[in-house]
Amino acid sequence: MKISQAQLESFITIDPQHSKSWDRLSDQLNWEGKDVEVLIAKIQQFQIAVPSWALGAGGTRFGRFSIGGEPRNLDEKLEDIGLLAQLTKKTDAVSLHIPWDIPEDPKAIKQKASELGIGFDAMNSNTFQDYGQELSYKFGSLSNADPSVRRQAVEHNLHVIEIGKSLGSKGLTVWLADGSNFPGQANIRKALDWTGQSLKEIYSGLPSDWKLLLEYKPYEPNFYHTVIPDWGTSALLCRELGEQAKVLVDLGHHLPNTNIEQIVATLMYQNMLAGFHFNDSKYGDDDLSTGSVKPYQLFLIFNELIGGSEDGVQSWESISWMIDASHNTKDPLEDLIQALEAIAVSYAKALLIDRIKLHECQMGGDLVGAQEVLQEAFLTDVRPLVREARLRSGGVLSPLEAFRKLNIREKLVSERGRSAQATGL
Numbered sequence: 001m002k003i004s005q006a007q008l009e010s011f012i013t014i015d016p017q018h019s020k021s022w023d024r025l026s027d028q029l030n031w032e033g034k035d036v037e038v039l040i041a042k043i044q045q046f047q048i049a050v051p052s053w054a055l056g057a058g059g060t061r062f063g064r065f066s067i068g069g070e071p072r073n074l075d076e077k078l079e080d081i082g083l084l085a086q087l088t089k090k091t092d093a094v095s096l097h098i099p100w101d102i103p104e105d106p107k108a109i110k111q112k113a114s115e116l117g118i119g120f121d122a123m124n125s126n127t128f129q130d131y132g133q134e135l136s137y138k139f140g141s142l143s144n145a146d147p148s149v150r151r152q153a154v155e156h157n158l159h160v161i162e163i164g165k166s167l168g169s170k171g172l173t174v175w176l177a178d179g180s181n182f183p184g185q186a187n188i189r190k191a192l193d194w195t196g197q198s199l200k201e202i203y204s205g206l207p208s209d210w211k212l213l214l215e216y217k218p219y220e221p222n223f224y225h226t227v228i229p230d231w232g233t234s235a236l237l238c239r240e241l242g243e244q245a246k247v248l249v250d251l252g253h254h255l256p257n258t259n260i261e262q263i264v265a266t267l268m269y270q271n272m273l274a275g276f277h278f279n280d281s282k283y284g285d286d287d288l289s290t291g292s293v294k295p296y297q298l299f300l301i302f303n304e305l306i307g308g309s310e311d312g313v314q315s316w317e318s319i320s321w322m323i324d325a326s327h328n329t330k331d332p333l334e335d336l337i338q339a340l341e342a343i344a345v346s347y348a349k350a351l352l353i354d355r356i357k358l359h360e361c362q363m364g365g366d367l368v369g370a371q372e373v374l375q376e377a378f379l380t381d382v383r384p385l386v387r388e389a390r391l392r393s394g395g396v397l398s399p400l401e402a403f404r405k406l407n408i409r410e411k412l413v414s415e416r417g418r419s420a421q422a423t424g425l
């Protein structure tokens with residue numbers, strides 16, 4: 001399903017309310033000496049990939065409540081991302097999970113994606129489930145004590161790279177569920193060593209213009225020990241691999257109250273930040289909507305990202321951006337619209353930080369002043385700026401309103417059926 005330009009028109013037309021709020025904000029920003037055109041261009045350029053598994057109903061291990069009209073195949077998943085792109089102008093790529101979304105005909109899928117203006121972000125391998133492969137991953141994959149299981153997992157990753165090459169992807173994301181559930185079950189040191197060796201084999205099959213994004217997570221599905229539990233272990237392994245391997249930060253993969261902005265700053269300091277999986281969390285890997293629980297934390301993360309890139313320690317362009325949330329009981333498309341908006345708003349707020357003033361406060365020990373600088377930016381209502389950027393890109397004023405008024409979910413249900421279920425977790 002695609003929305004026609006005629007249908008979109010009524011959501012694009014000049015809205016007097018928006019014009020007023022935009023005039024006010026742009027006046028204020030001009031008065032503060034900010035270049036409004038530069039801000040708009042930065043917001044327009046910032047695009048966030050959507051994973052192929054995020055388009056179906058989320059849920060927990062206790063239940064999954066179908067929403068109806070879920071995409072039944074990869075073609076329909078691309079169509080859903082196309083809809084999001086049309087409305088929000090904030091996403092232009094899909095991140096595929098193999099084997100959940102193996103493209104049967106890569107050429108045709110590539111063609112379809114390009115018609116929708118969608119490219120292929122990092123490929124995700126999956127060695128955390130048994131999905132019809134010969135040997136079980138019950139006791140791990142790249143870290144398994146059995147060399148034939150490790151080989152199988154390495155081969156799977158190499159295969160995912162091959163699929164990615166045929167689609168024009170430039171990255172491989174590796175997330176390992178490997179670990180143990182009980183003390184004594186695994187040799188912790190050997191499991192790490194085997195993981196490093198397996199990763200080296202995968203890395204040697206990585207094309208020279210690709211990157212390897214190594215994700216960490218403290219617990220779940222293993223509850224005693226996880227082989228790559230934190231950014232430090234991931235960075236250590238990446239260091240052993242080479243420059244193309246960097247650390248992937250998934251916001252939900254931290255123990256409560258971890259200072260994620262500090263992790264971002266530290267990784268950027270070493271040019272070791274691969275990218276982000278955006279979501280939000282109250283307790284653990286809750287996969288809640290980005291910006292719904294801790295918007296200030298997200299803003300502080302963007303502060304570090306902008307600071308690091310402006311200071312030249314790691315380029316903005318070298319970082320990958322993706323949403324990785326489960327939406328739980330929400331409509332996934334509505335949730336993705338909200339998440340894309342929250343990320344853009346957070347980024348826009350961080351762009352307003354007076355970095356010169358902040359630097360002066362930091363150098364002069366002005367704690368109160370530093371906080372004022374941050375709060376000044378954070379408390380600015382940047383929504384007119386984000387809307388203006390979207391309208392100028394050809395998107396609609398309010399994607400959520402358009403999604404609802406155009407009855408998109410109802411149309412998807414009638415097209416695909418009430419019980420259509422997407423692949424994924």
Ligand code: PSV
Binds near residue numbers: 324
């Ligand atoms: C694991 O929790 C994770 O964050 C990884 O990125 C997976 O690939 C993804 O979620 C989907 O299960």
Ligand code: MN
Binds near residue numbers: 277
């Ligand atoms: Mn993730």
